[in-house]
Amino acid sequence: MNFLRRIFSHQDEDHNDPTFNPERTDDLYALTEEGYIIAQDIACQFEYVEHAVCPDCGGELLLVAQINRASQGLNELVCACKQCNQRSSLIFDVSNTTYQTWMSRQLGDLYVRNYDGPPRRPARRQKQRTRR
Numbered sequence: 016m017n018f019l020r021r022i023f024s025h026q027d028e029d030h031n032d033p034t035f036n037p038e039r040t041d042d043l044y045a046l047t048e049e050g051y052i053i054a055q056d057i058a059c060q061f062e063y064v065e066h067a068v069c070p071d072c073g074g075e076l077l078l079v080a081q082i083n084r085a086s087q088g089l090n091e092l093v094c095a096c097k098q099c100n101q102r103s104s105l106i107f108d109v110s111n112t113t114y115q116t117w118m119s120r121q122l123g124d125l126y127v128r129n130y131d132g133p134p135r136r137p138a139r140r141q142k143q144r145t146r147r
C-alpha cells in the first residue's frame with residue numbers, strides 16, 4: 016500500500032491538468048464494499064495504473080484497454096504485465112459524489128448522470144480517517 020501514499024503526496028502537483036480534480040479527498044483509492052477502487056477524476060486512474068504492479072510477478076503494468084461501464088457507475092482499465100503478459104483488470108468506482116461533482120463541472124450542460132444507484136462510499140470510513 017506504500018505506493019498509494021506516494022500518489023497522495025503528489026496529488027496537488029498540476030492544477031492546470033483538466034483531467035485532475037483539485038478537490039480530491041482522502042477517500043481517493045479507498046475500496047468500496049464491492050472492492051472497487053474509488054476514483055475522483057480521470058488522471059487518478061492512470062496514476063494508479065502507473066504505480067500498480069502485476070499480481071503474479073510484480074512487473075510493471077501497461078494499459079491495454081478501457082471498458083466504459085458508466086451505466087454501473089464504473090470504469091474498467093485492462094492492463095497487461097510488461098514481464099509475463101498476464102492480464103489484469105482495475106475497476107474504478109466513478110459513482111461517488113466527488114467524481115460526479117467534478118465531472119458535472121467539467122461537462123457543464125453536457126453532463127448526464129449515467130448511473131441511477133446511490134453513490135458508492137468507502138467500505139470502512141473510520142479506517143480512512145486514521146490514515147492521515
Ligand SMILES: [Zn+2]
Nearest residue numbers: 069072096099
Ligand atoms: Zn507479471
